[in-house]
Amino acid sequence: MENIGNYEKAYEMTENDLKIIxxxxxxxxxxxxxxxxxxxDLGMTEQEVVDAIKNLIDKKMIRRFGxxxxxxxxxxxxxxxxxxxxxxxxxxxxxxxMASFKEVSHCYERPRFPDPPYNWPYNMFxxxxxxxxxxxxxxxxxxxxxxxxxxxxxxxxxREFKKTGVRI
Amino acid sequence: xxxxxxxxxxxxxxxxxxxxxxxxxxxQLEFPLSTRPFRDISNELNIPEEEVIERLKRLxxxxxxxxxxxxxxxxxxxxxxxxxxxxxxxxxxxxxxEFINNYTEVSHNYLRDADVNIWFTLSAPNRERIDEILxxxxxxxxxxxxxxxxxxxYKIQVYFDLK
Numbered sequence: 001m002e003n004i005g006n007y008e009k010a011y012e013m014t015e016n017d018l019k020i021i022x023x024x025x026x027x028x029x030x031x032x033x034x035x036x037x038x039x040x041d042l043g044m045t046e047q048e049v050v051d052a053i054k055n056l057i058d059k060k061m062i063r064r065f066g067x068x069x070x071x072x073x074x075x076x077x078x079x080x081x082x083x084x085x086x087x088x089x090x091x092x093x094x095x096x097x098m099a100s101f102k103e104v105s106h107c108y109e110r111p112r113f114p115d116p117p118y119n120w121p122y123n124m125f126x127x128x129x130x131x132x133x134x135x136x137x138x139x140x141x142x143x144x145x146x147x148x149x150x151x152x153x154x155x156x157x158x159r160e161f162k163k164t165g166v167r168i
Numbered sequence: 169x170x171x172x173x174x175x176x177x178x179x180x181x182x183x184x185x186x187x188x189x190x191x192x193x194x195x196q197l198e199f200p201l202s203t204r205p206f207r208d209i210s211n212e213l214n215i216p217e218e219e220v221i222e223r224l225k226r227l228x229x230x231x232x233x234x235x236x237x238x239x240x241x242x243x244x245x246x247x248x249x250x251x252x253x254x255x256x257x258x259x260x261x262x263x264x265x266e267f268i269n270n271y272t273e274v275s276h277n278y279l280r281d282a283d284v285n286i287w288f289t290l291s292a293p294n295r296e297r298i299d300e301i302l303x304x305x306x307x308x309x310x311x312x313x314x315x316x317x318x319x320x321x322y323k324i325q326v327y328f329d330l331k
Contacts, residue, residue: 050202
């Protein structure tokens with residue numbers, strides 16, 4: 001199914017950028033010359049494809065180029081979204097402290113909805129991955145001590161319905 | 169550790185030897201950007217290129233590696249994104265999860281152990297498309313939906329360090 005809309009019109013995205021990303025986003029082949037087919041499809045040399053990837057990284061359209069890992073399969077079975085109720089005036093300061101923990105892979109500030117039916121006072125989200133539930137709880141405790149944020153909750157994922165990575 | 173090809177532990181965790189672990193650490197953050205990336209890895213780890221490729225194929229076939237490719241920066245490409253939580257009663261989880269999975273704009277979808285229990289991420293070219301999808305989910309099921317677009321991003325650095 002085609003996505004609806006025109007990413008070409010988005011910020012600094014040329015038609016060529018889009019073509020490159022679309023031909024790479026499902027992953028490269030595991031063979032000696034992984035770009036050879038893509039290059040010939042796009043009428044480019046393999047080196048030009050690689051240079052285009054570097055250019056997209058420089059322009060920050062691509063955050064990184066590399067492997068997406070199924071963390072559960074390699075032993076990081078526990079994945080906890082820790083949600084925090086951080087006073088609005090402290091979000092910047094607290095966000096920086098939380099981000100400094102190497103076990104935290106994501107740290108985002110989001111809107112809160114404290115009223116029913118949502119009852120959701122949490123505005124800061126951190127993601128941690130670990131090999132045990134206790135390890136996640138221990139990390140939350142350490143982050144709480146460092147930030148003095150006491151109202152928080154660990155939400156573990158119990159099933160993965162989908163994980164495809166963002167496609168455009 | 170010796171292992172049979174294709175063998176998986178009961179827990180679902182894949183058996184990996186030291187070389188597999190080195191390869192996985194390497195290809196997450198420092199995948200070589202060259203026309204012959206697997207040769208570069210083979211030179212660095214001092215094992216034949218053919219072996220690097222065979223090991224990668226095995227790790228992919230067992231599901232440890234999903235793909236090697238670009239991780240798109242959703243904040244930069246100009247589209248619109250959000251994290252969504254839905255409060256779904258136990259008996260209806262399968263139906264709601266399947267309905268959500270059918271959207272190509274959904275990149276992650278998880279069941280989590282909280283009141284708000286289905287969590288998914290949406291990426292679309294514009295906010296209108298996101299509103300449309302959320303409205304469709306609302307119309308179909310009527311459950312409370314938390315629409316939580318990013319206000320500030322303090323960190324995104326996913327790396328699984330295999331020791």
